[in-house]
Amino acid sequence: MNFQRPRPDDPEINLIPLIDVLLVILIFLMITTTYSKYTELKINLPTADAPKARPYTHEVVVGVAADGTYAVNGRILPTRSVNDIVTALAQAAKGNANTMVVISADAQSTQQSVINVMEAARLAGLSQLTFATQRSSGS
Template identity: 55%
Template sequence: MKFRQRPHDEPEINLIAFIDVLLVVLIFLMMSTTYSKFTELQITLPTAEAEALKERPREVLVSVSADGRYMVNRELVDGRAPELLAVALRQASGGNAEAMVIVSADAAAAHQSVVNVMDAARRAGLSRLTFTAQTQGR
């Protein structure tokens, strides 16, 4: 009796399941990794004991409340029209065209209120404008 030998089949490795597992691990690592930013230079800044300036003559502080009222250098502006605000900005800057307008707008303030401040600064001849913000930790 002669038995036939079967041909030996090479075992196959299923790569699809292996790739699926690797992709899941990769996604998990990407989602759970925190990225930190490290500075290249560790420096210690110099300190000073000088008293802070009480007034800044080249800065005009404009505050915009949530309901659209304006304050220029901590003085309430009567009315909400850009023309009235431009007059108040002109007086606060003292005619100095290089004065910096610092806008502190409430997060709930209307976009139009902030645009009115920018328009009033343009009418007053003040071209330097910046906005304040606070960090999330505060």
């Protein structure tokens, strides 16, 4: 007589139900994921530490205030329309197509205000643009 218990076979883990459950979880996570919008990002713009640019023979400085007021070579424009900026740029450039337009915008000014200056320069036939920056406080 054999009184020993029979040894069970080595236990096996059935992976197919585990894979099924993981795929269902993966699909659930993919469907319920939300993506943040870029408008919700807080962006700190970099400062420029480059050496000072060479002086240009003829340049027009366009100032953009935080409230959207424009000034061309220190003369404040009465309105904020692109056509007035075009007229002021054309008068300041005096027909010289190689005039450098320096955009000096306040850090709190809107992007639309800067784009208006760029559009006005294009309409006035001035293709050379640059932006005025300040050195970072760490330099």
